[in-house]
Amino acid sequence: MRKGLLLLMALVILGLAGAFFAMRLWETQPRYAGRSLNQWVGRLGKRPNDSEARRAITQIGTNAIPYLLKWIAYCPGRPNIVLSKVNEAGYRVLKRKGPLLMDQNWFQAEGAVTALRALGSAADPARPALGRLLASSSGVGGESDVVERTRSLLLPATKTDLPWLLTLLTNGTTPYPHQTIDLILSVGPEETVPMIPLLVQCLDSTNLFHPAYAIKELEMLHREPGVVVPALIRCLSSSNSYTRAQAARSLAEFPTEALPAVPRIRSLLSDPEPLVRSSATNALQSLAPDTAQPP
Secondary structure, eight states, X not given: OHHHHHHHHHHHHHHHHHHXXXXXXXXXXXXXXXXXXXXXXXXXXXXXXXXXXXXXXXHHXXXXXXXXXXHHTOOOOGGGHHHHHHHHHHHHHHOOOSOSSOOHHHHHHHHHHHXXXXXXXXXXXXXXXXXXXXXXOOOSTTHHHHHHHXXXXXXXXXXXXXXXXXXXXXXXXXXXXXXXXXXXXXXXXXXXXXXXXXXXXXXXXXXXXXXXXXXXXXXXXXXXXXXXXXXXXXXXXXXXXXXXXXXXXXXXXXXXXXXXXXXXXXXXXXXXXXXXXHHHXXXXXXXXXXXXXXX
């Protein structure tokens, strides 16, 4: 009996604590027309074209941005994993985007995307934070929604985004730099050519995948071969197998300038890593077909 009473008291205390924190959140959030920001955003999550909710967001203005960024980053935790799987299966069957079972946090996250769009250019200060969020998201599992939300807001990137994108790319602290590289490429080749020296610097990064992604972008830009090709040849000697493999593949896209790299690429036919060997074989078949056999 005593244990049951203690359990009941504990549940009451937890409930009161939850109510207290909910009231604090209610009080500190921006409000408009008697409703809190999360109420307006929740409405947008269910009805993106809700004109009254959109008007509320524009009235609240940039004060909403910190909250919207937090909500956009929502990724289902363990309690919602089964719910997410059911919703995902339902989407595959019914081809209807959105949860079939209620996940209010999901609606709030989707509504935050619509709210940022409603703010228009006033939301531009949020773009660097969205870029950091994107570059920290794997795109796997629940994080796939985070990637989809942030990419939908950031693409295509613009010339004014390049300074913070380059900082994000070169600081070497983000686990998924390819997300940043995709944004940079969306700006357009003419605008991104001046960043080639910075991309070459990225080839020395200790991040496992960072150099390979930088090599791929240099290949796609396909400019300044006098600078790029020697840098890629150096990458063939990297201790990172992903870097060696991508360098071999990318050198094949410079058929004339990369011919001096043929002997070094041929030596990779005996590399201990299968990925590197296959990349070297494919590169040689493009650059010098007669040498595409192990020495």
